[in-house]
Amino acid sequence: MEIDADALVRALAVCCGEEPADRAEAVWLARKKQPSFLATLCSAWGELNDGLAFELAAQRERVGFYRVLAASLDSPEVIPLKGLEVGRLHPDGWVRYMNDLDYHVAEPELLWEVAASLVGRDWSLDSGTFTRVNNSLQVMLSFRLPHPDRYQLPYGVELASYVSLGDLGAVPPVLALTPDLAPVKNLMMLLFERFEQPFRARDLVDGALLVEAARAADVERMLDRLDLWPEYAELASLLARAELGPSLEVPRDAVARARRRRAGRAVRSSLSAAGLARRAQQRMVERGLPAAGRKVLERVGARWALDSGLLCFGLPVDGRSERVRVGGRDDLTWVDTPVGRFLLTPGDELPSSAEEFV
8 A cells, every 4th residue: 555645634634624735734733633643744744844853853762762662571461552563554764653652461460560660660650540340450550751851741651451441331341362353453442542532644544554454354353343343434434535545345234233232232331320330431531521420420439430340540659569459448449559559539539538648
């Protein structure tokens, strides 16, 4: 598949809903609505002014840093998601913006070992997210390392015991990469991210490259298993409008079947108190909740939320434990881990007693 700077501008126009008249407008539009796309656009153009050349050089340095870090974490059980793997599919010399590195580590002991190694290299814990799936505690840890240039965003790494939690209702979670999903894991992750935000211009480029690199049979197997045909159909439609990548045939009956199955799961999920709370939490993550909705999440409490399969967001505080265990007192719930203690909340605020406790 041939892809050039004109194709990138078309992807930008499709996702922004307006077509730039020249490079100046394309830069303005990318900065305003698609900032993660600017580095790729500039690297495709090649000829830049001093300001854009400086920004592009900073992004190249960031990618180079992540390549060195990824080599130090290389292990068959420490599985990268998107990031550098997708970047390698881009034409030579192009830059794919990377905010952080994402890894799936299914083995708990190894996950905490990798986490401890990052802390030992001066990475700081930024946050943790916890939930239970099939009564198994699942975790995602976020780490940050300051950039030497204080005007640059810090480097980031995320470690997760799961691959994706789906949409906490209609689309099932993926806790481990099975042989049928591994070949298309990065395309799967791109489709899962649609539950968090609309497809971006960068997603269109990534999607076109990933579909081109994958076997059609592997893609169809993944879409059938996870009922992700509706998201794939939307991606295919956007790619067609941008005239980007191969022409994708999406069976209407497959999309309809996936929607029916997801609707059935959503209805069954909403019949329980936990299902209703998950819906409220999902709305909070996507677009915020009114005060009444936040009160609901505050009243159910973190321990009930955790045991009911909601996400619990963790604030790291001092305190480490050789093993992972959930504890609490009064209205506070925490998880002790080998890299620190996390105070949990299913909403966007901790209980008022947390400050005194800390």
